[in-house]
Each structure stands twice: as C-alpha cells, then as structure tokens.
Amino acid sequence: MSTQEFDGNQPVLGAAGALYHQAYGKVQELISHNVLALFARLAIAGVFWRSFLNKVETNGLFDYVEVINNFEVQRSLIKIPAFPITIEQSTFNQFAEGGQFALPLVPGTLAAVMATMGEGILPILLVFGLFSRFAASGLIVMALVIQIFVFPTNVHFWGTVALWLIPLLYLAGRGSGAISLDYVLTRQLSR
Helix, strand or coil: CCCCCCCCCCCCCHHHHHHHHHHHHHHHHHCCHHHHHHHHHHHHHHHHHHHHHHHECEEEEEEEEEEECCEEEEEEEEEEECCCCCECHHHHHHHCCCCCCCCCCCCHHHHHHHHHHHHHHHHHHHHHCCCHHHHHHHHHHHHHHHHHHHCCCHHHHHHHHHHHHHHHHHHHHHCCCCCCHHHHHHHHHCC
C-alpha cells in the first residue's frame, strides 16, 4: 500500500492543530481506499441482497422460534435462496399494474425479473470485488429508478437513496480497491 499525503487542513492552531494533523494523518493511513472500498462493497451489497431475499423463495438455516406478544414466530439466523431460484408470486404482484412497484413503460413481469436479477447478481459481484464499477453503476440505476418512479419523495431520497448512493458513487468512481478480484485479475492479466 502506498502512503498518501494527509489531505486534511494544515495545522494552524499551534500544538493542538499539529496534534490533530498528526492523529488524523494516522487515521487516514489506517482507513485507506482499500479498506473503505471493501467496507462500502460489503455494506451496500447487504442492503440489496436482503431485498433480493424478500423477492424469492428462501430456505432458513438455524431455525428457531421467537415469542412476540404471546405468538410464536418462526425465524432463521440465515436465509438463503431456494434452488432453483423462484421469484415469489407476491413479487410479480408488486410490479404488476397498480402494484406498489409498478413502473411506467415496463411490463410488470419484466420489471420484477430485472429487479430480482439485479438485486441477486450485482451484490454478489460487489462482495467478491468483481466488475465492481459495473455492479455499482447497475445499483445506482436501480436506486434512481426506485427514487424517481416508486417512492418519489424528498423523505425517501434523503432517508434512503442518498445513503445508498454514497458507497455506490464511491465504488463507481474509485473502484474496488486491492482487496478484490478486480485487483487480482488486473494484475494477472497485465503480466
């Protein structure tokens, strides 16, 4: 890893400013692009992967029963997609005309399949750091479609979509970092 010159403000407050500059210079070294990109990839992939799991049939691992208000609720520590992957009928209903996620000009069935595939494939690419800029760009488009056509409110943008766009724009602009298959493959192919 190469060291980068500290990009914070110059110390103008005497000893306190110098201490600040020195401390946050070390923080910048620790939180390198590689670490930040890895964290951004994993964090945003989890958001879209959970949405994918809500659209397909799943199997639970490590099932348990939780009692909520005297009702037993079946839970699982881990959910995985059932194979073969099957989109639930409720997903198709949500994207159908008049459904919560209906899109203009795109048939409901096609929109349901595209959204489900995007939320299933692109997060996996991000986790492995493979075609990360492409995956981040695809999720940016998905986030913007959701904002513009599904939940077109300021509250949704600032409460949800803006928070998705921060790591996605970072990854699209800066790449996946050295802790990724993109980095490994690029190095192997450049030999």
